[in-house]
Amino acid sequence: MDVIIKTNGFNTLYVHAAGRLDLDSAVEYGTKVKDAIEDSDNAITEVILDFSQITFISSFGLKIILELYKHLKSQDGILKLKGVSESIMSSFQMVGFDKFLVFE
């Protein structure tokens, strides 16, 4: 899975990926984001996940999202999701993630 991670030079990380966030790709996606946070010169306080091209999220994907959320939270950061499709939104709602995730 191709994951494009950009930074605004300050404290925000912009993550773009396309396709399925599932057993096959979720772990890679999560690792890449975490690595980018670690590798950044500045302290990352905001991560924006671009979901506009994400077609499917499985329980593994959800698990990674929760993991990232917790990771950022521990660093007083914030996780934002952008362009979430209706079907993926329903998945978030099903497991109650909509209550704490920030959607743009």
Place this chain on the structure above:
Amino acid sequence: MFKTVRSKVIITALIMLTFLMSAFAWHTIISRMKTKQLMVQNYVYSIDKFVAAMDDRIIKSEDNLKGLSLIGSLYYKTDRSDELTDKVITRIFENYPETLGGGIWFKPYIVDKSKKYVCFYAFRDKNNNIVIDKNFASEEYDYPNQEWYKQIISQVTPKRNIVLTKPYYENLGSYTKMVTVGTGIYVDDELIGIVTVDMEINSIMDDVSKMKPIEKTLSMYKSGGEIKNSFALFGNYKDDYIIATTDPYLDGEKLVGHSLREIPWYADNLYEITYITYHGKKYVPFVKKMSNGMELIICIPKSEMFKDIDRFYSYIVIIMVIIGLIAPMLLYYSMNNYIIKPIDKLINIAYKIGNGEDIQIKIEKPEEFAQLASTFDEMTKDIKSITQERAKINSELSIAKSIQVTSLPNVFPAFPDKTEFDIYASMDAAKEVGGDFYDFFFINESEFMFLIADVSGKGVPAALFMMKVKTLINNISQIGYNPKELFEKINKSVSETNKQGFFVTLLAFIVNINTGKMSVINCGHNPPLIKRKGGKFEFLKLASNFPLGIFDDTEFELFETTLNSGDLIYTYTDGVTEATTKDNEIFGEGRLCTCLNDIEEISPTVIIRKVKSALQLFTDSAPQSDDITMLTFKYNGRGNVKNFKQESKLENYKDFYSWIHSACNEWKINKDLANKLDMCAEEIFANITFYAYPERTGTIEAKLNNSDGNIILEFQDEGIEYNPLEKPDPDINLPPEKRQLGGLGIFMIKRIADVIHYKRENNRNILTLIFKIK
């Protein structure tokens, strides 16, 4: 207790012994009585003999007296030669050896007026020489004044009677007790003197007291001595005086010459009396009256008389008692040793052999039991070999049964790559090999044939025939006849080779799996049940043909119909409908139909399983009398089922989801449902991949079924037992910091799937998810 051989034999033996002892005792009593009588008779005989001897002696002394009397008269009448007379007397005495002495005594002055005493006397001296004694013709002796002389002379008559003197003591020095017998000398009826013969009493009495039963006849009772404590009375009954008595309680010497009445026990009728009691003792009196009026009475103590006999019989009684005591003990001992113990041993060993122990019986004695034991051994060997043989036959039969069962297709799913239909069949053979069978196979690329049949009869012949028919059907089916032709050919072949008169009921279906077109033939078999999609199970009305193997030229009538996706056919043999309870109630078609319609899940496997458990519940523990065979076919139609089977590896996930995607595309599943399927499928795939096989890789099988407006997703794996439904749900209302990372997947599946069902079967986890297509 009284039913054992031991007690019976003992009781019989005791009864016999009692009889024997009674007979013996009776015999003993009688013989004792008889012996006593014999004994008494012997005494009588002995006494008779003795008395006869006495009589003889008296008669002889009479002869003696006659001789002396003749000499006396001759002396008186003729020359009166003293010398000659002495010689003649001596000669007479020599002829009568019993005589102690005797003589001729003339009355005073009768021979010679100048001589007062004229007498001749001779006696036996100690050396048994006859001596003439002249001393009696003297003043000193004065024989006419002697008591014996006076007694005799006063009693003699011219009839020459014999006169006995009372016993007296010879006073010439020896003082022996004497009795003198005498008679008169008459010349011309004038008494001129007397003649006498002396007899010694004591020797007679001695003889009496020494008298005993004749030894020869009673030698068996011989005790070696005389009969003790017996005593005798010798008396003159006529003149009533005692001659002699040896009565130990009386002074015999004093009583000599006294009246017999002075004897206390004496009675006139003594010979009539069995016994007398005298000084506290019982005596048997033997009375003998002699010719001259003398009487001899011998009293023998009863106890002495029968002492030997009583002792003898008391020995016999003791011996009998000992035998009576020992015999049962001996009997018991020998019976115990020779009968009961071997029997016990045999029982014990038979019991052990019955328990499977390998024992040889060792009995050497008695011979019968040794023989029995060896026979028993033989029998045990025979039984063992028979049992082994039977076990062999049984194992061969069970092999035959398993060959029969395994000759039927029994791997399910039978055609995993064919999604057009599901088929499931089972045969539960009864104890014996039977004639039920089912079969299914493709007869060409598109036509699938399945059949169920029942060969008449049971056992190995039916099973062999069944194998033949099964092979025959399979072979002929491949040739390519049309259905009608095909079954007529099959029937012909079966009939032609059927020498044993078997017949086969058959229900066969040929289905075109692409079009659902189906030909059915029923040759005398139980009608099938069909459930059309959305409907209920009902019996399929079919024309029934003759069973196979009866007529070789039968024409068959076929039934044709078309199956639609979701249609289901249930076939069975009579083992199902004729399953019987203990009360002989049969399951029947009605119950079968109800049972089938109560099943919610329409899968061939489930249907057969449910019917089986219904049958078990119905028959309870009654033994299965017939094969129970069922076959269920479900027509899915073309492309309604998709199968997936791969190793449980993560890298196969891509293949897996593209399999789901392609199915969703093919079936035009809306995106939302496709997503849901995707989500659930992934989670289960991951679960199986990560957890089902902890130390190895196994398989993961999945099946997608589009049927009746549902998408059924079924997973199977052979991993460790795991029911995901038992996992508790995570609390989705918790703040994110507190939430666990895991457990989401199962939770989601439960929310997404319309029906979710888990079962563990044949060591497989089977998870079924049903999604409704809206």
